[in-house]
Amino acid sequence: MPDNIRARFHIAFPSERGQSFCLDVDAMLPGSGIIAIFGHSGSGKTTLLRCIAGLQKIDRGRLIVNGETWQDEKNFLPTHKRQLGYVFQEASLFPHLCGRDNLEYALKRSGGHCQPKMVQRVIALMGIEPVLDRYPDQMSGGERQRVAIARALLIRPRLLLMDEPLASLDMARKQEILPYLERLRAEFAIPILYVSHSMYEVARLADYLLVLDKGRVAAQGAVSDVLSQLNLPLGFGEEAGVVLTGKVLERDSRWHLVRIGFSGGELWLPDNSDLGKEALRVRILARDVSLALEARDDTSVLNRLPVEVCEIGAGSNEATALVRLKCGDSYIIASLTRKSLARLRIEPGMKVWAQIKSAAIVQ
Numbered sequence: 025m026p027d028n029i030r031a032r033f034h035i036a037f038p039s040e041r042g043q044s045f046c047l048d049v050d051a052m053l054p055g056s057g058i059i060a061i062f063g064h065s066g067s068g069k070t071t072l073l074r075c076i077a078g079l080q081k082i083d084r085g086r087l088i089v090n091g092e093t094w095q096d097e098k099n100f101l102p103t104h105k106r107q108l109g110y111v112f113q114e115a116s117l118f119p120h121l122c123g124r125d126n127l128e129y130a131l132k133r134s135g136g137h138c139q140p141k142m143v144q145r146v147i148a149l150m151g152i153e154p155v156l157d158r159y160p161d162q163m164s165g166g167e168r169q170r171v172a173i174a175r176a177l178l179i180r181p182r183l184l185l186m187d188e189p190l191a192s193l194d195m196a197r198k199q200e201i202l203p204y205l206e207r208l209r210a211e212f213a214i215p216i217l218y219v220s221h222s223m224y225e226v227a228r229l230a231d232y233l234l235v236l237d238k239g240r241v242a243a244q245g246a247v248s249d250v251l252s253q254l255n256l257p258l259g260f261g262e263e264a265g266v267v268l269t270g271k272v273l274e275r276d277s278r279w280h281l282v283r284i285g286f287s288g289g290e291l292w293l294p295d296n297s298d299l300g301k302e303a304l305r306v307r308i309l310a311r312d313v314s315l316a317l318e319a320r321d322d323t324s325v326l327n328r329l330p331v332e333v334c335e336i337g338a339g340s341n342e343a344t345a346l347v348r349l350k351c352g353d354s355y356i357i358a359s360l361t362r363k364s365l366a367r368l369r370i371e372p373g374m375k376v377w378a379q380i381k382s383a384a385i386v387q
């Protein structure tokens with residue numbers, strides 16, 4: 025059975041004022057992991073999820089989920105027959121039912137396919153045992169959302185759709201819920217389509233990234249590949265930056281630092297991570313990377329890597345440019361003023377030193 029999701033949709037919404045919106049997507053997505061769908065407001069992210077859920081009927085759509093055809097020229101599986109879980113921005117729990125009964129409802133919908141062991145596993149995974157006897161208005165926003173995710177899992181979905189599940193939560197609640205999503209990805213082999221506006225969430229969670237712009241696919245691929253591309257139609261602005269995965273080599277408890285190795289070299293980073301982890305995901309923002317022609321010791325910058333300039337593209341304003349740098353098998357990007365680029369005569373093909381002022385462990 026192929027481990028992928030083939031989604032092809034074309035839909036046009038007419039508008040009275042002549043500003044019709046057209047979604048035109050043809051994508052082959054991985055059949056596991058977290059697939060982030062990113063784009064500006066109005067780029068078509070929710071419309072794409074609705075097409076996948078079968079809520080938006082399209083005549084010539086095509087959707088195959090890990091070998092199972094949900095829609096093609098001849099077939100259209102109605103929403104209730106698609107084995108999918110849908111988690112919305114606001115947890116859509118039944119307000120008159122306690123947490124446990126909300127889960128019970130999902131169990132009935134799963135047609136008794138969910139074993140008690142599985143129910144316990146989901147409750148433990150989402151850490152919701154203490155709130156099961158509370159009604160939704162007696163739970164925090166984060167707790168409601170965790171119950172909503174648990175409910176979606178009990179349907180035993182083959183695909184989980186999440187439409188900005190953290191958008192209505194404050195930063196503290198977001199931080200509280202993100203580890204649960206990471207555990208969900210690690211423990212369940214369900215592909216998750218995760219719509220988000222937040223580049224931080226994408227950097228932290230996504231394995232694969234689909235960028236939508238005005239209803240079309242602007243870029244797609246492994247998250248580290250897409251984030252290192254310059255000249256996407258929608259720049260990432262101040263959030264431009266890459267994600268690298270590295271291996272923990274050493275922990276320095278005196279200075280609270282960790283040394284990680286990746287294909288391009290080594291980095292020292294503030295050690296705010298889970299001590300047990302052997303692999304860490306690191307986000308390096310372009311604005312935290314500067315370039316030097318020679319390796320210099322007399323700076324406060326802890327990390328210096330030999331890199332090759334690959335490409336120079338537009339920055340977030342006229343004064344700046346983004347520079348794509350090859351570092352071993354990885355890429356990083358630097359945001360520099362055009363004046364500095366001219367002064368140092370930086371051009372594609374040059375070998376220079378990237379100085380990384382700061383980088384954050386995101387996972």
Ligand SMILES: Nc1ncnc2c1ncn2[C@@H]1O[C@H](COP(=O)(O)OP(=O)(O)OP(=O)(O)O)[C@@H](O)[C@H]1O
Nearest residue numbers: 037038045063064065066067068069070071072221
């Ligand atoms: N049923 C509809 N009829 C007409 N236009 C629609 C309909 N549904 C969505 N649209 C339009 O399609 C466009 C894409 O909407 P969609 O909700 O998919 O965007 P989005 O990327 O999810 O935006 P946001 O991030 O703001 O939620 C918008 O311009 C919207 O007004």
